[in-house]
Amino acid sequence: MGMPPPSSVRFAHAPTVSASLGEPLRFEDGRELHLRSIGPTDVAALKRCFHRLSPEDVRRRFLHAMSELPEPMAQRLCRIDPSIETAYVLMDESTKPAEMCGVGRIYVDESAGSAEFSVLIEQDWTRLGLGALLLQRLVDDCRARGLTEIWGYVLVENRPMLQLCKELGFTRRLAIDEPGTAQISLQL
16 A cells, blocks of 8 residues: 555645644634644544533534544544545644644545545634535535535534535535434535
């Protein structure tokens, strides 16, 4: 198994960024985040981010209640296979250690030519367009991979995410075997 192609090839629409910090994102209130790919050293930051989430945010992201993020799950979420996964994180480098404030990821189903997505933004960083930014980067990645669809499950009560997906052109249908859940998809 060879090395994956460089990011400039895999993510055709993504700008070239520093591997250490990532792409800086500056906000009107003076705060700054860095957008970059997730890595194996992000496990502790991911677990700290999980602990800052409200029970409602956890349920909206994982579609069920969880009181903790088990170590094996955190390890797996930070050690992706770039041939079938992409995961971007939003990091606040102004704190030591740096804190993860959001994550967006896809998991590719090569046989179906599609990818399942998920996006999570910590409450203190919502309403800044970060969910849209992450989701657009994931859509761009799917297009660069030649996929035909990106999709995900969203609780029907998660109105902000449903609205964002609608604005980005996703269609919505109820998941028949998952009450209270919609399947959101975008044909590429």
